Amino acid sequence: MIRPATPDDIGTILRFVRELAAFEREPDAVEADEASLHVALFGEHPAAEAVVAELDGAAAGFALFFHNFSTWTGKRGLYLEDLYVTPAARGRGVGAALLRHLAGLALDRGCGRFEWSVLDWNAEAIAFYRAKGAVGMEEWTVQRVTGDALTRLAGRG
Structure with missing residues (x-):
């Protein structure tokens, strides 16, 4: 069973x-x-959403996601930040049920894309995603700025 996360799930999600x-x-x-x-998921201006997967009445995994936007498609997309299933x-x-649920949300919300990142050494996850129809964006690399570099880039340090 996949259900929307509630504030009572925060401890489990963490x-x-x-x-x-x-x-x-x-x-x-x-x-x-x-x-x-709690603020990110249930505050006045939520930054993300989460769903919880239950198996045999207990939380067995979750997915945390948010919307992004593509100027190429002119539509928002669904970005999967984290997908986790207990060992x-x-x-x-x-995991398949979580992906299927999110793909359905993406379609229901008119999204042009459903995307996520995976560590290049996680061959088992990559194979799983490929089996579900995902295509690696090999020509793209993730760029990230955090901490002091973010402060400097903003001209505040």
């Missing part, structure tokens, strides 16, 4: 984010806490 960060070899990189996630639930269709 735990899943931390587990995902550990899997992605960045266990100390999570700066979010329950308060910041015990892997191989039981939870």
